[in-house]
Amino acid sequence: MARIFISYRRKSWPFTHRLADELSRRLDAEIFVDFTGVDETDFERSILRNLRESDTVLLVVSEYTFAADRIFREDDWVRREIREALTHQKPLILVCVDGLLPPPGLPDDIKDVARMQGINFYPEYFTSAVERLADFVVKIGAAPRRAGAVSPAPPGDEGEEKQIGGRGTLDEALDLLDKGDYSKAVFLLEGLLQAGYTSRFVDLKAVLAQAQQEAGKAEAQRQAALDYADIAALARRKATEALARQAFAAWCRDYPDWAAELDTDNLRERFKLAEKPRLPRVPDILPPPFEWVEIPAGRVEIEDGFGVFDVPAFLIAKYPVTNAQYAKFIEAGGYRQKKWWTPAGWQVREKKGWTEPRYWQDAKWNGADQPVVGVSWYEAVAFCLWLSEASGEPVMLPTEQQWQRAAQGDDGREYPWGNDWDGSRCNNSVSPYDSDRTTPVRQYEGKGDSPFGVVDMAGNVWEWCLTDYDTGANDVTSDAGRRVLRGGSWFSSGTVDFRCRFRVGGSPVSWYYGWGFRVSRSLS
Numbered sequence: 094m095a096r097i098f099i100s101y102r103r104k105s106w107p108f109t110h111r112l113a114d115e116l117s118r119r120l121d122a123e124i125f126v127d128f129t130g131v132d133e134t135d136f137e138r139s140i141l142r143n144l145r146e147s148d149t150v151l152l153v154v155s156e157y158t159f160a161a162d163r164i165f166r167e168d169d170w171v172r173r174e175i176r177e178a179l180t181h182q183k184p185l186i187l188v189c190v191d192g193l194l195p196p197p198g199l200p201d202d203i204k205d206v207a208r209m210q211g212i213n214f215y216p217e218y219f220t221s222a223v224e225r226l227a228d229f230v231v232k233i234g235a236a237p238r239r240a241g242a243v244s245p246a247p248p249g250d251e252g253e254e255k256q257i258g259g260r261g262t263l264d265e266a267l268d269l270l271d272k273g274d275y276s277k278a279v280f281l282l283e284g285l286l287q288a289g290y291t292s293r294f295v296d297l298k299a300v301l302a303q304a305q306q307e308a309g310k311a312e313a314q315r316q317a318a319l320d321y322a323d324i325a326a327l328a329r330r331k332a333t334e335a336l337a338r339q340a341f342a343a344w345c346r347d348y349p350d351w352a353a354e355l356d357t358d359n360l361r362e363r364f365k366l367a368e369k370p371r372l373p374r375v376p377d378i379l380p381p382p383f384e385w386v387e388i389p390a391g392r393v394e395i396e397d398g399f400g401v402f403d404v405p406a407f408l409i410a411k412y413p414v415t416n417a418q419y420a421k422f423i424e425a426g427g428y429r430q431k432k433w434w435t436p437a438g439w440q441v442r443e444k445k446g447w448t449e450p451r452y453w454q455d456a457k458w459n460g461a462d463q464p465v466v467g468v469s470w471y472e473a474v475a476f477c478l479w480l481s482e483a484s485g486e487p488v489m490l491p492t493e494q495q496w497q498r499a500a501q502g503d504d505g506r507e508y509p510w511g512n513d514w515d516g517s518r519c520n521n522s523v524s525p526y527d528s529d530r531t532t533p534v535r536q537y538e539g540k541g542d543s544p545f546g547v548v549d550m551a552g553n554v555w556e557w558c559l560t561d562y563d564t565g566a567n568d569v570t571s572d573a574g575r576r577v578l579r580g581g582s583w584f585s586s587g588t589v590d591f592r593c594r595f596r597v598g599g600s601p602v603s604w605y606y607g608w609g610f611r612v613s614r615s616l617s
Contacts, residue, residue: 502544
């Protein structure tokens with residue numbers, strides 16, 4: 094039988110006792126807490142033996158777990174249990190009560206616990222949280238589900254539980270999102286989706302994607318603090334001071350937004366690092382509307398026999414590039430600066446005398462918030478290379494794998510909004526619709542968004558991708574006869590063009606009034 098060990102502080106005993114009882118109803122596992130199964134003749138060895146024999150360790154992270162007056166003592170039991178789990182490489186799952194996480198600056202022998210996987214656990218939604226924890230334990234193979242139905246135990250001292258699934262829960266989730274409590278907002282929104290909550294006018298998946306994006310930013314700041322604590326530890330020792338200087342310089346480059354706020358040991362002043370002028374970020378360079386949307390890692394299947402691909406996490410622009418945004422490239426001398434063009438692209442620009450997109454002066458196509466059209470693949474790449482230099486960020490056209498991942502999400506859907514065609518959700522010419530031009534990039538926001546909240550991924554303009562249509566290569570300088578276009582356009586009259594999987598190819602020198610692009614950014 095599988096074994097689960099729960100580590101906790103005595104002050105968390107009521108919570109832990111109930112957690113063990115509820116898990117035992119759901120998992121076919123022997124659940125060990127030190128109020129059961131301990132050999133009283135040898136208390137210490139009995140506990141550590143049970144931990145070493147476990148298949149996974151749960152650490153209850155509460156307000157008491159990492160109290161400074163306890164966790165820094167060598168003989169502290171929680172510290173010893175964490176150290177034992179890390180030493181024996183036990184899967185360690187954090188049970189994060191009220192979303193609490195281990196703080197930075199922990200003792201060296203247990204600092205890695207701060208990087209372990211965790212499940213947020215809100216006592217007022219105890220049953221839902223237990224279900225998620227049980228699912229996670231099963232998913233990692235630490236224990237199987239217990240056969241038969243689960244009968245939840247009645248609420249304990251925590252009082253009556255709230256039920257996830259009603260409009261009141263949505264209102265609470267939105268309040269939390271507004272107040273910046275992103276992790277709890279994500280918890281409630283995920284619960285609403287699992288409960289089958291629907292609304293005619295609120296795209297719950299889009300709201301969840303926004304909450305997840307904000308939670309990701311908060312987690313990135315926490316990660317920055319953890320990394321800083323490690324560097325500060327190096328800096329306190331003469332033998333590793335040189336390593337600390339090098340690591341801190343890299344840390345400042347990776348976390349410019351938080352460098353000043355988190356540098357509590359004044360390492361910048363100590364190491365006399367020159368303050369480099371900070372480059373503006375992409376959202377500061379391009380006029381609105383511009384937002385990055387973080388797309389989590391996932392898998393996609395590319396048609397035409399190219400196969401299944403694992404796609405690492407990345408950022409993609411929420412909207413196609415607009416005329417107002419492309420104007421910044423022109424103003425910066427984009428058509429005069431060879432350094433921003435591929436060799437083949439510059440050769441074509443010189444030969445054809447391009448100085449702007451082909452419909453740049455046409456009022457039908459040049460509205461500030463309309464997507465830029467009449468641009469070749471070479472011009473789209475030149476825009477990306479200019480933006481990369483201006484921002485210091487690795488900006489490029491999305492690969493077709495990235496584009497499809499951002500459009501399709503995890504469920505293999507046919508269109509960004511679902512499996513059924515709905516011409517009211519995008520700019521198209523499928524009967525009875527008959528569009529005659531592009532529309533502002535926000536016109537269909539909230540109607541045809543992808544599962545991650547990316548807008549206009551069907552209709553309006555076909556979008557250039559980095560990928561070679563014939564070989565599938567993603568080399569910006571390769572001699573490709575055709576590059577991939579995705580998404581369909583205002584002119585498309587067949588529903589097949591708008592499918593998330595559908596791919597067409599265009600010569601990189603060609604342009605059209607139904608072709609545009611959006612940008613992406615790697616996270617590496």
